[in-house]
Amino acid sequence: MLIFDIKRYAINDGPGIRITIFMKGCPLSCVWCHNPEGVSSRKQKLYTKKKCIGCQTCVKVCPQQALTLTTEGIVTDSSKCNLCGTCAAECPALAMEISGTEYSTEALMKEIEKETLFMDRSEGGVTFCGGEPLLHPEPLLELLRKCGELRIHRAVDTTLFAKPEIVREVMENCELFLVDLKQMDSAKHKQYCGVPNELILSNLRMIAEQGQDFYLRIPLIEGVNADEENIRQSAEFLASLPWKHRTVNLLPYHDIGKGKHEKLGTIYNPKQYPFSAPSEENLQHCREIFAQYGIVTTVGG
Secondary structure, three states: OEEEEEEEEEOOOOOOOEEEEEEOOOOOOOOOOOOHHHOOOOOEEEEOHHHOOOOOHHHHHOOOOOEEEEOOEEEEOOOOOOOOOHHHHHOOOOOEEEEOEEOOHHHHHHHHHOOHHHHHHHOOEEEEEOOOHHHOHHHHHHHHHHHHHOOOEEEEEEOOOOOHHHHHHHHOOOOEEEEEOOOOOHHHHHHHHOOOOHHHHHHHHHHHHOOOOEEEEEEEOEOOOOOHHHHHHHHHHHHOOOOOOOEEEEEEOOOOHHHHHHHHOOOOOOOOOOOEOOOHHHHHHHHHHHHHOOOEEEEOO
């Protein structure tokens, strides 16, 4: 499977100190996504122009002669580039990166087991993230089962946009889900995330009714979901679930993904939707609405 990052000593991806494994590929295409390199299931090349020193090492070593130095920096001819990674390996300034490294289950387990000391001391574990880990049910389940045999706490950070039978099987092999609730209106969800939300909401209800532990987060964005109607619908829906934590983590909008799009050579928010973080006044109003439904809110993290 292709992994685009492994984050050690993670403290925001579940309880305790964790190792987070980022799998490539996601069925959603959220306009504000802060990991756009995780959307494609294929390897990708990232280029950071401000790091480039113009030495042309990458141009000289490219086996496919796919690179050219221009006044705009290094340009890649995608019809020639086969993403072999030679340019990234030889770049002295680290201006070139390949997003997506092939790992076997055994290799990933070795990386996970390196962190068990920190997990044990902090009551942490492993979090499988993405992208969307449920796109890769067979390797994901194999990893979850192997971690379970070692009594490692297992969390899955998921959109829940997957077949219910996959969600059920994963649910039986992990202790925690991390789920984002982005928009209650299905048409708007499709507009901003590329897919409707009925499957997501039904899977969320299913895991709640099955007693699965989950953390709930809402990326709070003016113009998308920070209006009173959507917040109240979100609160009503969540209040109707048999839910252990009854706590929502509100994540005010930021555009950190913009820089990654520049590295990928793609465009952030191509339709130029007027996104912004909610004002302090509106953030407080959102929190008050959730409180009316008996739901505690935290901000950030």
